[in-house]
Amino acid sequence: SKGTITLNNVNADNNASVGETLGAWLSTSGSPGSIYIYDTYGPNSFSGNEGILGTDEEGGHGLYAFTWHNIVVNGATADRNSFDGLRLENSFGTGSVTINGSHGGDNGKYGLEVTSKGAIKITDSSFIGNMVGNAYLDNIPDAATGPAVTILRGEFSNSDQGFGLTVLSKGAITLTDSRADENISFGAVLDNSAGTAGISILTKK
Numbered sequence: 001s002k003g004t005i006t007l008n009n010v011n012a013d014n015n016a017s018v019g020e021t022l023g024a025w026l027s028t029s030g031s032p033g034s035i036y037i038y039d040t041y042g043p044n045s046f047s048g049n050e051g052i053l054g055t056d057e058e059g060g061h062g063l064y065a066f067t068w069h070n071i072v073v074n075g076a077t078a079d080r081n082s083f084d085g086l087r088l089e090n091s092f093g094t095g096s097v098t099i100n101g102s103h104g105g106d107n108g109k110y111g112l113e114v115t116s117k118g119a120i121k122i123t124d125s126s127f128i129g130n131m132v133g134n135a136y137l138d139n140i141p142d143a144a145t146g147p148a149v150t151i152l153r154g155e156f157s158n159s160d161q162g163f164g165l166t167v168l169s170k171g172a173i174t175l176t177d178s179r180a181d182e183n184i185s186f187g188a189v190l191d192n193s194a195g196t197a198g199i200s201i202l203t204k205k
Helices: none
Strands: 005-008 016-018 022-027 035-038 050-052 061-066 071-074 086-089 097-100 103-105 110-115 120-128 133-138 149-155 165-168 173-176 188-191 199-202
Touching: 005 022, 035 061, 061 071, 071 086, 086 097, 103 110, 110 120, 120 133, 149 165, 173 188
Parallel strands: 005 035, 016 050, 022 061, 035 071, 061 086, 071 097, 086 110, 097 120, 103 120, 110 133, 120 149, 133 165, 149 173, 165 188, 173 199
Antiparallel strands: none
16 A cells, blocks of 8 residues: 555454465555554454465564554454564554554464564464464664664563563663463573663563
């Protein structure tokens, strides 16, 4: 699209073919449009999608959203996809990524993979039991310092082969009332050493 994309109460489940297969592929590349996925009329589902025998990194995602601007995902479930559950990318611009009330489990790569140069905020979301890792967040910009990564009430547990949560940033990293239990490797890897901001892990319950 050359403008904003908005979805609400969408199901894109159980698609399969050789090579590139996605539940939904949304792109506003090079345009001023953002991508918004809302759950005002009901939840969104991007589950059970499989790139059969495909090795292409763009095959088998539940949702692949690509823009130079903002991405908002509310009320999305992305389970049992052969690659990522939710793959969100806006690293060619400075837009933010906001995720609320979403879940990704039992995916072949990550439950959530975000590549951005803007702020990342995750609230009331869980990414559990994914193969390579539960969530991978990278918002390292070209500048010396960067925007924050903020997670409130997130869970990143039971990864089959990797880390529960990986965050690479130059900005402040804040986790509040969040957990990363019983992963096969580290629970959480939080790295903003390329910048000057701090890391906060808070429990307010």
